[in-house]
Each structure stands twice: as structure tokens, then as C-alpha cells.
Amino acid sequence: MNTWLPLLVTLLIQAFSALSLMAVPVLVPVEGGVPRLSANGIGLYLFCGYVGAVLGSLGAGPIVARLGAIRTSQYALALSALGLAMAALWPDGILLAALCIGLGYGPITPASSHVLIQTTPAHQRNLVFSIKQTGVPAGVAMTGFLIPPLGSSMGWAGTLLVLAAACAAVVALANPIRGELDARTALPQHLGQPSALTVSFMMQQLFVPLTVIARHRQLRLLAAVSFVFSGIQIAFTSYIVSYLTSSLALSALLAGSLLALSQLGGVAGRITWGYLSDKLIHPLHMLALLAGAISLAAFSTASLPHWGAVEPALLLSALMVLYGASASGWNGVYLAEVARRAPSGQAAQATSGTLACTFFGVLLGAPLFGLVVSSPGGYTLAFAMQAFFALSIGVLLFINRAKFSDTPPDSA
Numbered sequence: 165m166n167t168w169l170p171l172l173v174t175l176l177i178q179a180f181s182a183l184s185l186m187a188v189p190v191l192v193p194v195e196g197g198v199p200r201l202s203a204n205g206i207g208l209y210l211f212c213g214y215v216g217a218v219l220g221s222l223g224a225g226p227i228v229a230r231l232g233a234i235r236t237s238q239y240a241l242a243l244s245a246l247g248l249a250m251a252a253l254w255p256d257g258i259l260l261a262a263l264c265i266g267l268g269y270g271p272i273t274p275a276s277s278h279v280l281i282q283t284t285p286a287h288q289r290n291l292v293f294s295i296k297q298t299g300v301p302a303g304v305a306m307t308g309f310l311i312p313p314l315g316s317s318m319g320w321a322g323t324l325l326v327l328a329a330a331c332a333a334v335v336a337l338a339n340p341i342r343g344e345l346d347a348r349t350a351l352p353q354h355l356g357q358p359s360a361l362t363v364s365f366m367m368q369q370l371f372v373p374l375t376v377i378a379r380h381r382q383l384r385l386l387a388a389v390s391f392v393f394s395g396i397q398i399a400f401t402s403y404i405v406s407y408l409t410s411s412l413a414l415s416a417l418l419a420g421s422l423l424a425l426s427q428l429g430g431v432a433g434r435i436t437w438g439y440l441s442d443k444l445i446h447p448l449h450m451l452a453l454l455a456g457a458i459s460l461a462a463f464s465t466a467s468l469p470h471w472g473a474v475e476p477a478l479l480l481s482a483l484m485v486l487y488g489a490s491a492s493g494w495n496g497v498y499l500a501e502v503a504r505r506a507p508s509g510q511a512a513q514a515t516s517g518t519l520a521c522t523f524f525g526v527l528l529g530a531p532l533f534g535l536v537v538s539s540p541g542g543y544t545l546a547f548a549m550q551a552f553f554a555l556s557i558g559v560l561l562f563i564n565r566a567k568f569s570d571t572p573p574d575s576a
Contacts (some may be wrong), residue, residue, distance in 0.1 A: 170283045171292050174276035174339050175299045176239045182274045184244035184265050184302025185213055186376055187327050188251055190307045191320050198320045199255040211527060212259045213266035218523045220270020222373050224515035230461050232346030233275040233512070238335045239342025240275070244268030245331035252324035271467050273415070273499065273519055278512040279345060283504040287442055289504065294438025298431045300377045301492060305427060322535045368486060373517030382505045383514055387521040388497055393523045395529025396458060397491045400426075407543050411469050425481055426488030433493025438500070447501040448565055455558030457490035459551045466547035561566055
């Protein structure tokens with residue numbers, strides 16, 4: 165089995181997992197909406213989803229060890245499909261459905277990291293991980309292309325049931341290669357597969373990924389990077405349309421097009437930064453450069469109202485591409501470096517622990533950004549703070565560059 169088949173399977177599962185998480189929020193403004201969920205309730209829905217993602221990520225390690233990475237991914241995507249069906253058939257349980265979808269979303273990346281770190285040659289890992297992570301913006305893009313027309317023609321419930329069926333179809337498509345891939349990437353018995361996934365065992369194991377992170381300073385630093393970067397990423401995607409329409413008086417259509425352009429920049433950035441990290445630039449240095457790019461983009465965005473009455477369209481488009489390519493383009497390089505720095509046989513655990521920090525950043529990023537926006541400083545202060553935090557991370561990475569040799573991770 166070559167490198168690209170595991171990548172294709174994990175990419176497809178990642179994309180439909182992201183689609184599942186964002187499906188309901190995208191349906192809300194479609195004609196007819198979603199019962200029991202208003203536009204103001206989207207934040208609460210996503211909060212519940214990401215709480216589930218944190219729990220799912222932390223519990224992924226022992227499940228991958230016991231069931232295998234592809235089977236875990238199949239069960240996780242099936243859980244997200246169940247959540248979509250629950251939202252369609254039981255509107256009063258919409259927040260519980262969000263939690264269910266999030267529980268399915270959380271294990272996907274740790275499981276795929278476990279597969280890819282073992283099936284990808286070292287000189288291609290950053291590129292392969294980055295391509296796999298394009299599944300997230302690709303899944304979000306699918307929601308934008310598919311859900312509005314489906315919602316208008318089939319209604320909200322019919323749309324969610326169709327998406328649930330599509331997720332189930334992806335689960336079935338992965339079945340023919342599951343046995344070979346899971347056997348090929350199975351952990352040795354001495355690394356502790358549980359004899360049974362009991363509730364008590366899972367509760368005991370819930371914080372093991374965070375323990376793995378805490379014991380290795382390189383992984384701690386990468387977790388801090390992901391916490392800050394993910395908070396910036398979610399705040400940018402959540403608020404940029406509102407900022408462009410309220411502060412620059414752009415039309416909603418133009419602002420939405422600029423957001424879409426930034427996401428295309430994110431897809432291109434993930435692939436480009438992964439390739440460069442394999443061929444030319446050390447992954448740590450790449451993350452530091454991306455921190456600088458995020459800081460530049462955030463500071464430039466904060467100063468947009470002072471550019472004059474009319475911003476050149478080309479310059480504004482370039483700024484959005486820069487913001488997307490940096491703030492949404494770091495994930496693949498970061499995940500490849502986490503998997504590379506993880507202790508032997510613990511790529512899933514290390515990824516679970518750092519992803520928990522990533523999801524905490526997502527949980528806090530948008531609310532904190534919104535809190536600053538509501539202050540007298542408004543959007544200008546909020547984006548300026550993003551620039552400061554991104555620059556701080558870049559400096560931190562530069563200071564600690566000597567700790568990232570090509571040896572296995574050091575314990576603190």
C-alpha cells in the first residue's frame with residue numbers, strides 16, 4: 165500500500181467530519197432556519213460541539229490503541245452522522261446533537277496522525293499532514309456550496325438526514341482498507357492496549373494525553389502555539405465579515421467573498437508550508453514565520469479604517485489571502501511536528517493532548533475577541549491584540565529554537 169491511499173482515506177474522513185460540525189450553523193440563515201436555534205444561538209451550538217471535541221480528542225488514544233486508527237475514525241464519523249440525524253429528528257435536543265457531533269469530531273485527527281506518521285516517509289510528512297488538514301477548510305467549503313441549495317429544496321431536516329447518510333457512505337468506503345491499515349499501524353502489545361474500553365478505564369485515561377504533553381517541553385511549546393493560533397483563527401473566521409461590513413461599509417456579498425478567498429488562501433497555505441517544511445525550512449522556523457505573517461496581517465487589518473475612504477480591491481484581497489494562508493495554514497506543519505516529536509508509539513496520545521489545547525483555544529478565541537470588540541477599543545484593539553499574541557508566539561519559538569533538535573523529545 166503506497167503513501168497516498170492512507171492520505172486519501174483520512175482526508176475524506178476529515179472533510180466530512182468538518183462538514184458535520186458546521187452543517188447546522190450554515191443552515192440557520194437558510195429560509196426556514198433550524199427550529200430551536202436562532203442566529204444568536206450559533207455560538208452556544210459551536211461551544212457544545214467543541215466541548216465534545218475536547219473530550220473526544222482526550223479519549224482518542226486508548227480507543228485507537230484498542231480498535232485501530234481507521235476503525236476509530238469510522239466509529240467517530242458514524243457518531244457525527246448520528247448527531248446530524250438526532251438534530252433532524254429531535255430539534256429539542258439540538259445542543260445534545262452538537263455534543264454528539266463534537267465527540268465524533270475530536271478523535272479524527274489523532275487517529276489520522278497515528279496512521280500517517282507510520283505510513284509516510286520522513287521527507288514527505290509535513291506535506292502529507294498539510295494536505296490531510298486541507299480536509300477541514302474543504303469540509304467547511306462544502307457546507308457553503310451544498311447546504312444552502314439543499315436547505316432551500318429539501319428543508320433543514322431533510323438536508324441533515326442526507327448529510328448523515330453521506331457520512332455513513334464514507335464510513336462504508338473506508339471499510340475495504342481498514343483491516344490492512346489497522347494491522348500495519350497496530351501498536352505493540354507492550355504499549356498497553358486495554359483489554360476492554362470500560363467507562364472506568366476511559367475516565368482514568370482521559371488526562372493521559374495531557375500528561376504526555378506535560379512531560380515533554382517541545383510538545384508543551386507546540387501546544388501553546390496551537391492554543392494561540394487556533395484562537396486567532398476562529399476569531400478571524402467568525403468576525404471578519406462583520407468587521408468588513410460594519411467598519412468598512414462593504415456589502416455582505418463582497419465581505420463573504422473575501423472570507424471565501426481567505427479560506428482558499430488557507431488551503432493553498434497548508435500545502436505550500438508543508439512542502440517548504442519538508443524541503444527548505446525547519447518546521448519550527450516555519451511556525452515562527454507564520455506567527456510573524458499572522459501578526460502582520462492582524463496589524464494591517466486593524467489599521468484598515470485608516471487607509472482612506474476606499475481600499476484598493478487588489479490590496480484588500482491580498483491581505484485576506486495573507487491572513488487566511490497564515491492564520492488557517494499552520495495546522496499541517498504543527499501536527500506533523502507533534503507526531504514527529506511524540507514518544508515512540510504515542511503519536512495519537514501526543515496529538516490528542518495538543519489538540520485539546522487547540523480546541524480550548526477555539527472555545528476561548530471567539531468569545532474573548534467579541535468581548536474586546538464590545539469595549540471602547542472595538543475591532544481595532546481586538547485585531548491589534550491578535551497581532552501582539554502572534555508576535556509573542558513567534559518570539560517564543562525563536563528563543564526556544566535550540567530545544568528543537570532532530571533527536572526524540574526531551575523530558576522536562
